[in-house]
Amino acid sequence: MEWLCRVRGRLKKGPREVQTVAVAGDRVRFLAVDEKDDPPKGVIEEVLPRRTRISRLASRRSGGQVEQVLMANLDQVVAVQSLWDPVPQKGFVDRLMVAAERFGVKGILILNKxxxxxESGEDPAWNYFEELGYTVVRTSAESGLGLDHFRTILANQISLLIGASGVGKSSLLNLIQPGLRLRVNEVTEKTGLGRHTTTRTELFPLEGGGFIADSPGIRGFNPWDIDPTDVGDYFPDFAAGSGNCRYRTCMHRDEPECGVKDDVVRGRIPGWRHEAYLLLLRDLEERLDRTGRRR
Ligand SMILES: Nc1nc2c(ncn2[C@@H]2O[C@H](COP(=O)(O)OP(=O)(O)OP(=O)(O)O)[C@@H](O)[C@H]2O)c(=O)[nH]1
Ligand SMILES: [Mg+2]
Ligand SMILES: [Zn+2]
Known part of the structure; x- marks a missing residue:
């Protein structure tokens, strides 16, 4: 049964934190206020402790170091990219997988459309994620490719679909779980971008067991609560090389005798992967500088 609940005022610590008080996937204790109403109404009195979560730094507009919890109590995060229309976002998958490692949830990559x-074929970058141990599934909401595989991955798990607007998250979900009738919208011809058709994160039960959340398209993603000096720890492919860095505190950037950069030169780590690391590192440092925290 579905209840429409507001959140008890005392749970909100300030306007900025409201978006994080109760999110998709949370388990809550609530008080029935009007059972007979349609839908029945209640008030959330308590949000129970979260087993897991996935969070990013809220937008700059909401002021520096603010956590935005995207979902609670999930088992896996599914990064959705489309091969075309819109084209893949550089570094997005790397960042989501970093967040998955950081928050202890499984990371999965869907290549849709x-x-x-x-004829130019698939970007070898996608294969690389497979070699790193992440599950990669090629799908098409148009032809039905990969949907059975995707379904088995979702069964009995609590999952979050996440990716840019227009990549086909809602379209895939409509096929995985018929009857949902989620709204989908064409990608605009002019900009090649989606229209932000899905506007909130919503959780749905799956017929075969488990739950899945559809979410609004996002562009940037800075994982929450990762110290710049630790970013490299969340790149599993950096582990071997970093053992050979001259400095134990090596950030694998400008330092001499860096084992990770050696691996890039030798072709063991692709250049784009190191680039994605450097950009994430820069973004996290920049945020710390802006909010005046130590570096
Ligand atoms: N050719 C092709 N088109 C697809 C595929 N999947 C989705 N589309 C189309 O892409 C457009 C966007 O799909 P949506 O499902 O609305 O995308 P979304 O990721 O939910 O977008 P937001 O809700 O805005 O975040 C629609 O016109 C879909 O029909 C696919 O596999 N192949
Ligand atoms: Mg959508
Ligand atoms: Zn190094």
Missing amino acids: YDLMD
């Missing part, structure tokens, strides 16, 4: 792939 496979029907739109041209």
Whole structure:
């Protein structure tokens, strides 16, 4: 049964934190206020401790170091990219997988719109994520490719779909779980971007067991609560090389005798992967500087 609940005022610590008080996936204790109403109404009195969560730094507009919890109590985060229309976002998957490692949830990559792939073939970057141990599934909401595989990955798990607007998150979910009738919208021809059709994160039960959350398209993603000096720890492919860095505190950037950079030169780590690391590092440092915290 579905209850429409507001959050008890005392649970909100300030306007900025409201978006994080109760999120999709939370387990709550609530008080029935009007059972006979349609839908029945209640008030959330308590949000129970979260087993897991996935969070990012809230937008700059909401002021520096603010946690935005995207979902609570999830088992896996599913990064959705489309091969075309919109084109993949550089570094997005790397960042989501860093967040998955940081928050102890499984990371999965969906490559959607496979029907739109041209002769130039698939970017070898995607294979690399597979080699790193992440599950990668090629799908098409148009042809049905990969949907059975995707379904088995979601069964009995609590999952979050996340990716840019227009990549096909809601379209995939409509096929995985018929009857949902989620709204989908064309990608605009002019900009090649989606229209932000889904506007809130919503959790749905799956027929075969488990739950899945659809979420609004996002562009940037800075994982919450990662110290710049630790970012490298969340890149599993850096582990071997960093054992050979001259300095124990090596950030694998400008330092001499860096084992990670050696691995890049030798072709063991692709250049784009190191680049994604450097950009994430820069973004996290920049945020700390802006909010006046130590570096
Ligand atoms: N050719 C092709 N088009 C697809 C595929 N999947 C989705 N689309 C189309 O892409 C457009 C955007 O799909 P949505 O499902 O609304 O995308 P979304 O990721 O939910 O977007 P937001 O809700 O804005 O975040 C729609 O016109 C879909 O029909 C696919 O596999 N192949
Ligand atoms: Mg959508
Ligand atoms: Zn190094």
